[in-house]
Amino acid sequence: MATPQTRYSLEFTSFFRHIFLMQVPVHQLFETAIAKRQHLLDDNTNAVRLFDGSGDGLADVFLECFADRWVLSTRDNRISQDLREFFQQCGKTVYWKQLDQHQKTNPTHLFGAEQTTPFIARESGIQYEISFQSGYSQGIFLDQRENRKRVRQRSNTGDRILNTFSYTGAFSVSAAMGGATTSTLDLSQPYLDWAKNNLSHNQIDPASHYFCKGDTFHWLRRFAKQGRKFDGIILDPPTFSRDDKGKVFRVEKDYHRLTDLAAQCLNPGGWILASTNCRKMSDHDFLFEASRRLPRHYKATPLPMPEEYTGEQYLKTLWFDL
Structure with a gap:
């Protein structure tokens, strides 16, 4: 069981980590998170989560990759300018999904080539059909x-x-x-x-x-x-x-x-x-x-x-x- 001193130390460390992350540019947070996950992407798997909210330094913001097409998910009803700038420059097909909304709709196209038809993504050597036009979920829960x-x-x-x-x-x-x-x-x-x-x-x-x-x-x-x-x-x-x-x-x-x-x-x-x-x-x-x-x-x-x-x-x- 953690002692009061240990709990204080953990809270102290967590606080300063939070302050540090607030000072890190958004593009750097995403570049770091994506780089950490590159080992998961190979010939057998090209569908993974690339950015996981608070775990990567930005709460309520998530990024998933489906065969080199990206879906950005946020709990906010808007996308900040620094996020827009990063995704505009990334060179990928990017769609946006607002989480926890009452009206669950298709993700919205943001940048890159539009993906208007179903396509195939791979996971562990298995092929799954993905669609950005079939509602709130894209066909597989990663x-x-x-x-x-x-x-x-x-x-x-x-x-x-x-x-x-x-x-x-x-x-x-x-x-x-x-x-x-x-x-x-x-x-x-x-x-x-x-x-x-x-x-x-x-x-x-x-x-x-x-x-x-x-x-x-x-x-x-x-x-x-x-x-x-x-x-x-x-x-x-x-x-x-x-x-x-x-x-x-x-x-x-x-x-x-x-x-x-x-x-x-x-x-x-x-x-x-x-x-x-x-x-x-x-x-x-x-x-x-x-x-x-x-x-x-x-x-x-x-x-x-x-x-x-x-x-x-x-x-x-x-x-x-x-």
């Missing part, structure tokens, strides 16, 4: 890279993997690349079609896999009733949602309902990937909530965020082995 790697490692030929709240099916593609037969579940048909495209981009026949449109709770109850079992189940729900009957789901108090149903659909020796980006929960709170209805013999293993996420550690990940 903070889940390590979990996608683990899904591929733990998916073997003959395994059946269920990907719930699948969005564009990135976890499904990872599992299929490991040899598994996947079932991809989402409320949105356009996202299910996008998931099929992602399989095709990796020379995987979508017809060899399953796609389910609808509510995750409905399908998990249906699978349990039918006795349909899986070797791995991925749970990465939105922090808040409401079903077609008006029933509300909140991660901080309802996640156990998901893991309970998922456990009923799991083969002996199977695994559940439980994940959330809910900032209201601590790691301890998430473990308690996600596990409180699981069988007592479970093993829970956390997995940290990818290394370039040096700021807020908002993503909680637990791998449950049952």
Whole structure:
């Protein structure tokens, strides 16, 4: 446990680091952060976070790279002049996304050549379709890279993997690349079609896999009733949602309902990937909530965020082995 002197020393150091960073030019902060992440970019991976807010010295400002196209995200509703100058001179295609806005729209084109059609980005040797014209998210959540790697490692030929709240099916593609037969579940048909495209981009026949449109709770109850079992189940729900009957789901108090149903659909020796980006929960709170209805013999293993996420550690990940 830290002593009062130690805490004072840490606070003192943090304060002067903050003062120092305030004096560093914006272009230098970005150049330093981008240079630190160059080792992550290679022939197999060209989609990573390049700048991570307070972790790189500028709170509430983030930069992601998708195959040499950049998306700048800010929590402010404007871009400062020094930021504009840096991105205007960088020579890249740059789009801007305002975070935490009530109206979630496409990113706005700022500089460089416009990207008006979907394109391919790579992560760990897997190809994913990216779009800047399909709403608030671009097709893949880069903070889940390590979990996608683990899904591929733990998916073997003959395994059946269920990907719930699948969005564009990135976890499904990872599992299929490991040899598994996947079932991809989402409320949105356009996202299910996008998931099929992602399989095709990796020379995987979508017809060899399953796609389910609808509510995750409905399908998990249906699978349990039918006795349909899986070797791995991925749970990465939105922090808040409401079903077609008006029933509300909140991660901080309802996640156990998901893991309970998922456990009923799991083969002996199977695994559940439980994940959330809910900032209201601590790691301890998430473990308690996600596990409180699981069988007592479970093993829970956390997995940290990818290394370039040096700021807020908002993503909680637990791998449950049952």
